[in-house]
Amino acid sequence: MTYPPAASDPQSAVPLLEVTELSTSFRTGRGLLKAVDRVSFRLGRGRTIGVVGESGSGKTVLARTVMGLLAGSNVEKTGSVRFEGQELLGAPNSELRSLWGARMAMIFQDPMTALNPVMRIGRQITESLRLHLDIDRSEARATAVSLLAQVGIPSPEERYGSFPGELSGGMRQRVMIAIALACSPRLLLADEPTTGLDVTVQAQILDLLGSLQYERNMAMVLVTHDLGVVATRTDDIVVMYAGRIVEMAPTSRLFSSMAMPYTEALLASTPRLSNPSHTRLAAIEGRPPDLTALPPGCPFAPRCRYAQDLCRRAAPPLVTAERPDHLYACWYPLGARTGPAPVSHSVSS
Amino acid sequence: MAKYLAKRAAAFVVIIFFVSLGTFFLVHLLPGNPALTILGPNANAHNIALIDKQLGLNRPLWTQYFIWLGNVLHGNLGQSFVTRESVVSTIAHAFPIDLELVVISQIIAFAVAVPLALTAVRKPNGRFDRYSTAGTFAMLAMPPFIVAPVLVLLFAVNTHIFPGPASYVPLAQNFWSNIHTMILPALVLALGSIVIYYRLLRNDLISTLQEDFILMARSKGLSDRRILLRHALRPSSISLLASAGINIGSLIAGAFVVEYLLQLPGLGYALVNSINQDDYVTVQGIVLVVAVAVVLINFLVDFLFTIVDPRISRD
Structure with a gap:
């Protein structure tokens, strides 16, 4: 299901989230590892953007950098992250802490490890409520119980006192959603929210996220390796490879005319219900490149079945296709691969 | 939870049985003959046989064991051949001193180790961490029989901050002067525990802080301090508790040295005296009580586990 875009509001001129030329590098023993490389995108209020890529493509690091959760002496960040007009990159920790949980929240991949195993789930919800909202203990408790009910946990009164270990994986992910949404954030960063769950539960959780998002007019960055997950639930899709954006377009546009061979390969590796059962999944050959020693050309070239000489010599820039909202980084985009010479590009921005 | 505790309690009974076996037969391996001790200069073959x-003592060892065990189960640990005092009353006088000594030493150890660890993990391998690691290891390297005289010299002889050896005041007589006399011996005992608790908690905290749920807690906007105390401390304290259980057991033995050095009339003091006097009934009683106390402490720790980490009783 797709949800209509949020009603226009007076502030819509300023996007909720604006990420510009964001890079994140880690100093490692083998040199500088550029996990996120000059990524730019915008996200409007109540909208959803999907960030797709294999593991190691930098999508989790991107989400955590946007949130500001990556810190430490071995992390280098450049560029800009503006949230409601406020610059987050380089903002003091105290400023970020007042946003975290209150205006922006995060859901983590593994509900088995992301909940504190020795704390009752009710406490894990009220903790956030009492920190950010000026409410007393009993009010917080009542709010937490109603949140548990909203995320579809049966008998929430009783579950309030449960420990995470007493719940199933799907239930734990619902608890995590309840924690993230406790203070009604404007932005939710969901990092592979359904990867650890089985397929039927996956769909339930995604539907739940979608409807809660719609009710609350909350924007979401949905990070996943599964194009199938983002296909019907996002407004725009960003495809990442080796820390870079390699294709970005409105969701329907991306599926109708994808330009990047990597996107095509990702789609081919997504299981489909329409395939006969036991169909072999096409895996993408080879492995993601070593980020400390990228090849000179297109980082995907060694694995790309359309790669030509030019691809191995020079990295393609991110350019616009026929429509300004469709960007891709490929010398020989799909559907235009006729002549021996690369098609001419108009360099974006 | 109830099932887990029932299982632990069953194990407790079995262990106590073996402890009683060990106590009885090991003490009988000690050299010396009680009849000789009792008779002193009047010892001759006839009198010795009479006393036996x-x-x-002329009955088979196994029979003696079961008679003793029967008495023990009725709360009777026998009567000393030497002092004619009942062993139960000797222990009742001495044991509270050990208990107090161990409790105070553990309060000191935790009060030092836990804040040290919590501060050190804010910057692992930072200056504070390195200094407190070095400092606590230095404490471990110093055995009580060296530390005790040095502390006595520093705090009792030179500065009179604490009273010197053999100045024990019973708890019932004067609470504060009792505590005052106990601090020095407890400190000696605490030094070895501090490094163990500090290192364990520090390492467990560092690995807990890598967990996803800590990142999740940060993403809620909680302060570092709150994350440490509310989210990291509890899941990090399992090995701390386990080692405390084992450590407290060995501390009772360690207390013997301190009591003897500082002339505190506790169990260790009584034990050394009764060994010197071949008073094996008293030795037996003391060893049994200490062994049961050690097992009991570990049972208590098992119970604490279930409170600290609800996952333990479920498995």
């Missing part, structure tokens, strides 16, 4: 018969 009177005390039941």
